[in-house]
Every structure is written in structure tokens, then in C-alpha cells.
Amino acid sequence: MAFRLPPLPYAADALAPHVSARTLELHHGKHHQAYVDTTNKLVAGTALDGLDLVEVIRRAKALGDDKLRNQAGQVWNHSFFWQCMAPGGGQPTGPMAERIEADFGGFDAFAKAFTEEAVVHFASGWAWLVMRGDKLEVVSLHDGDSPVAYDGVRPVLTLDVWEHAYYLDYQNKRPAFVEAFLNNLVDWEFAAENLDGAGAQRANQRP
Ligand code: MN
Secondary structure, X not given: OOOOOOOOOXXXXXXXXXXXXXXXXXXXHHHHHHHHHXXXXXXXXXXXXXXXXXXXXXXXXXXXXXXXXXXXXXXXXXXXXXXXXXXXXXXXXXHHHHHHHXXXXXXXXXXXXXXXXXXXOOOOEEEEEEEEOOEEEEEEEEOOOOHHHOOOEEEEEEEEOOHHHOHHHHOOXXXXXXXXXXXXXXXXXXXXXXXXXXXXXXXXXXX
16 A cells, blocks of 8 residues: 555646646656655555554654655645645635734735745745644745644645746746735635644545
């Protein structure tokens, strides 16, 4: 038994022109696939074989196995990230809008904080909107680190800011990619579902 590459929840050209079909084909079909394959190789025959993906990430962290933690984290992070986008994007409404208003002082302040975290993050990583306790927070994590590895941190929304996520479409202009994501790609309905605290399970899988 092994982990699998989850299908994209939309066609490869569905997010164009903000994310091109070529970028999505490579990012999902090559990069995400490679994280799945490497995770399967690292887990095979170990005591972690047969555990679900979130549990593998948490155990790898506890064991100090940074290679597996990053690879398995990347499998989960990408599986979550695809669901964070939808053609057309939009603005948060209802409870999600109210939470952003309460915790950031409005959408513009949230967007500013998220953009700063995504743009300033050095080298490879991810920008996250998470819940810690009842409060929404913007954080960034390095390499394949994942919020599901941390007690009490629950994922709501993420953006991949590794160069492979945007280089073909934006070259070195990471701020333009972040702006396109916030303005045209975020699936706020998916983010709102994650206010129930169960976001980790929405990208989890059993081998
Ligand atoms: Mn990626």
C-alpha cells in the first residue's frame, strides 16, 4: 500500500492566465508526484508504514527525521493547496469575512499581512492562514514544513511560494504571483470550511 497523488480538483488550464496549464501540469504531475514517490520510498518497511499521512508527518517530526518530515509535508501541503484555489476566486463572505474583520481589522489588512509573509519569506516555503486557538494568524513555514506537524495549529488557507510554483508564469516576480492569488484564485468557500478546525483531514489520506 502506498500514498497516491490526488487528482487536481479542476482542469489543468482552469486557473489560467493566473497560473498556466504548463505550471500546473509540472507542479502537480512532476513536483507533487515526486514528493509522493519519495515519501513512499522513505516509509516502506519502517514502523510508520500504514499510518495516515498526517500521522507520518507528526511522527517524522517527533523522530527528528527531517527528510521524511519535509517530503511527507510536501505531499500534504500540495494536496491542501490545490483545494485552496478555484477558477475566478472571490472575496470572503459570511463567517469567514467576520473572522477576518475581527482578527485582522478587515480584508485589506489581512491581505497586507499575508502578502508580506509570502513575499518576505526567504527562499522556499509556504504562506499560511491558520487558526491558533480561536484566532486567525498569518505565518510562513520553511521548505516542506506543515502546520499539521504542530499541536494546536489548524490550517485554513495556504500559498506555495517555492519558485516552482510561479517561475514559468512570473519569473522572479513573487509579489505579482501573490497578488494574482489573492485577487483571482482563492477558494474562500474551502477556507471557510476549515474554520471547523478539521482542515488537516481535508488533505489527509491513508496509504
Ligand atoms: Mn510546490
